[in-house]
Amino acid sequence: MRNGPEDVTSFSNRARAWATADLPEADPSLYEGAFRTNLTEEQESAEIERERQLQRMFYEAGFAGVCVPREYGGLGLTPDHQRALNGALAGYEFPARIQVPTFSPCLAILLEFGTEEQKRTHVPAILRGEELWMQLLSEPGGGSDVAGALTSAVRDGDQWMLNGSKIWTTGAWWSDWSLCLARTNWDVPKHRGLTVFILPLHQPGIEIHRIEMLNGSREFCQEFLTDVIVPDSDRIGEVDKGWTVGVRWMFHERLLYESPLVTFASSVSTTFASASYSALARAAGRLDDPSAQELVGEARMLDVVAGRLQQRIGRGIGAKVLSDQAAAIPRLFKGTTSARTRTIAFELAGTTGGSWTAADGVLAERGLDYLMRQTGCIGGGTTEMARNVISERILGMPRERSLDREVPFRDVPRGPSSSPTGRLGG
Numbered sequence: 001m002r003n004g005p006e007d008v009t010s011f012s013n014r015a016r017a018w019a020t021a022d023l024p025e026a027d028p029s030l031y032e033g034a035f036r037t038n039l040t041e042e043q044e045s046a047e048i049e050r051e052r053q054l055q056r057m058f059y060e061a062g063f064a065g066v067c068v069p070r071e072y073g074g075l076g077l078t079p080d081h082q083r084a085l086n087g088a089l090a091g092y093e094f095p096a097r098i099q100v101p102t103f104s105p106c107l108a109i110l111l112e113f114g115t116e117e118q119k120r121t122h123v124p125a126i127l128r129g130e131e132l133w134m135q136l137l138s139e140p141g142g143g144s145d146v147a148g149a150l151t152s153a154v155r156d157g158d159q160w161m162l163n164g165s166k167i168w169t170t171g172a173w174w175s176d177w178s179l180c181l182a183r184t185n186w187d188v189p190k191h192r193g194l195t196v197f198i199l200p201l202h203q204p205g206i207e208i209h210r211i212e213m214l215n216g217s218r219e220f221c222q223e224f225l226t227d228v229i230v231p232d233s234d235r236i237g238e239v240d241k242g243w244t245v246g247v248r249w250m251f252h253e254r255l256l257y258e259s260p261l262v263t264f265a266s267s268v269s270t271t272f273a274s275a276s277y278s279a280l281a282r283a284a285g286r287l288d289d290p291s292a293q294e295l296v297g298e299a300r301m302l303d304v305v306a307g308r309l310q311q312r313i314g315r316g317i318g319a320k321v322l323s324d325q326a327a328a329i330p331r332l333f334k335g336t337t338s339a340r341t342r343t344i345a346f347e348l349a350g351t352t353g354g355s356w357t358a359a360d361g362v363l364a365e366r367g368l369d370y371l372m373r374q375t376g377c378i379g380g381g382t383t384e385m386a387r388n389v390i391s392e393r394i395l396g397m398p399r400e401r402s403l404d405r406e407v408p409f410r411d412v413p414r415g416p417s418s419s420p421t422g423r424l425g426g
């Protein structure tokens with residue numbers, strides 16, 4: 001029994017020894033590309049179940065919830081301990097797919113705004129891999145205007161009735177719970193009439209439709225909510241004060257892999273997976289080509305800078321040297337560089353990027369990755385929104401003109417598919 005918190009060095013050594021003894025070596029192909037489609041639905045369901053089991057292994061070994069308070073099943077340690085664990089996992093399998101958004105931003109929001117009962121109910125279950133969470137945030141007609149939510153929540157005594165639709169929810173079909181942003185007041189400006197709720201995804205009144213992307217991926221989903229009943233005990237934060245929660249929600253979403261709540265092997269690149277650009281050039285027979293060497297060097301440089309920038313901003317925010325709005329800086333860099341590095345991979349692949357077979361190894365599917373390159377500039381809030389945050393809230397530049405500021409949301413002009421009831425499509 002330790003008298004105090006375990007020091008970082010001891011924790012790192014223990015984590016490395018456990019990973020070596022108990023975790024399988026990672027398959028680098030698991031982290032390659034943009035929404036690859038090489039698994040059937042049955043195989044993907046099996047992968048998700050495997051990740052639940054992996055998360056349970058982390059929990060039982062004492063490596064889950066490193067920075068989560070002990071009273072909710074975590075270890076109550078520091079971000080340095082989490083970084084040490086991430087370093088110890090280099091080369092080993094970990095539950096990558098369930099880290100985001102389950103741990104960040106969902107777990108982060110529960111810890112920051114949840115009631116004591118909510119935290120004691122859900123946080124330990126998340127740490128054990130029993131609950132996988134998603135965020136019901138974007139809407140079909142809203143783009144990146146999260147505050148313009150039309151999904152409505154109408155109070156009826158001690159419960160609420162939700163109606164509307166959410167979209168671009170990655171993995172909703174295999175998840176258990178969600179955070180949902182809904183409109184509870186139409187008579188105030190849009191930012192002042194929102195409330196956040198917890199709701200199980202698989203219940204009467206929720207239909208989940210999978211969306212097929214141009215590369216065949218069906219990871220993204222759209223959810224239709226029809227008279228979904230939510231008890232008031234499953235409300236997060238105050239009524240009509242959901243934007244206070246939403247601001248922190250988007251902060252955690254932008255920071256993601258520098259979050260002290262996320263377990264992520266530090267060897268896995270945050271911009272273009274773990275595949276080596278040199279390996280791509282070698283497979284294409286271009287290792288001695290000066291132009292290919294320049295591309296390899298550029299890609300490596302972008303990877304290194306992205307990682308260091310994320311760390312620098314994360315630590316600056318943690319030390320309160322930087323505003324939490326600074327999370328938009330690595331978000332912007334990551335989005336733009338992910339598009340560039342996928343372009344580089346396509347250029348390195350040459351003609352194989354346009355036509356390939358399974359025998360082409362690391363060169364296969366680089367053409368599809370290229371076509372999907374803009375996903376990194378859209379998911380998690382667009383890079384255009386990040387530019388606005390940086391210019392207005394960090395650099396102090398004049399705010400972008402808005403026609404709906406200080407206007408009751410009921411009076412804001414909307415298209416024919418929107419109605420003041422919050423129901424989409426009539």
